[in-house]
Amino acid sequence: MIMKDLTAIGLKVMRVEAVTGHEGRDDDGAIYLLGDDAENVNKECLCNFLASKMVPVVAVTCSDQRDSSPLFDLDDLAFDVGKCLKANKIIVLTADDCIADFTGSEYSVTEARAMAEERSVLSGRVSRLLGKAAEACEELVERVHVLDGLRDYAILAELFSNEGVGLMVHRDPYGQIRQAKNSDVSEILSIIRGAVMESELLPRHSADILSCLEDYFILEIDGNVVGTVAVHSSDAFSELACLFVKRNHEGAGHGKRLVDHAEGIAE
Structure with a gap:
């Protein structure tokens, strides 16, 4: 076999x-x-x-x-x-x-x-x-x-x-969190589509993400995007947005890693 x-x-x-x-x-x-x-x-x-x-x-x-x-x-x-x-x-x-x-x-x-x-x-x-x-x-x-x-x-x-x-x-940790690139936009939209349809996330379009692409980060495992988060910062505060992990990767601590990464960016 x-x-x-x-x-x-x-x-x-x-x-x-x-x-x-x-x-x-x-x-x-x-x-x-x-x-x-x-x-x-x-x-x-x-x-x-x-x-x-x-x-x-x-x-x-x-x-x-x-x-x-x-x-x-x-x-x-x-x-x-x-x-x-x-x-x-x-x-x-x-x-x-x-x-x-x-x-x-x-x-x-x-x-x-x-x-x-x-x-x-x-x-x-x-x-x-x-x-x-x-x-x-x-x-x-x-x-x-x-x-x-x-x-x-x-x-x-x-x-x-x-x-x-x-x-x-x-090994701890598994996968890498990196800043999103232009080529990641379609994948980000793809993985959050279900959450948007269920009103768990606000609707986003390619132009919305591209306009502030430097705010977006993805969790990548074996070349596959399995999670995303955005940190929108201003002089007064930072906002965590678009936090999502693929359904079949839930329960593995990926969401916490993305939140921790976002908090580190916001500090």
Whole structure:
């Protein structure tokens, strides 16, 4: 299924045996890879494939004293390989529906750590994934995506849509707030259209925004405008206006970030 997702957008994909290890058990009986993480990953092999613009799908070569095939913690492997390659994104595909209730959710490192500790309301698997994702983001990874590996085209839907279909943990903060440009005007009008129709925001036209474009700021994530705010200032006071965050990005703290930014401009 992974290969189908990647080849669907024209990528060259090959199965590669680039991870080796031996059986071992911790105090709880969980099976894991022995030795230093970096020693288990053939970094040179993977980098050569990537340099050749090929996507390596990593397979595991393992051995033990009984010459059997032990089970490995694939979650650990995903994070170990990603950190070894100094990846800016790690995508973990699950083989169950443990994240069914988290579709489209995104959390900061702080939020992920807090949720991981709430074991009473989360499954052990989700708590563990959130904890490891937060740890990876604290080290060097920008984002971790956890997806339902049984869903068709899950990777494409997660990476190439604004909403996403899985669970994402990101560094603090995620996305950038910048001053709006001429090319952003149509996108600003597009995202606030629904709020204007519902009388939540005052109507605005291109000419209105262009006449005071320097007052407008946008929150941009992966090249997509997901929120906007304007600060109209005079000698006497400053007015916050046109505050809006896309519906499918609500609840992630983006509105507060825009307000904080606006207050900083107004001071």
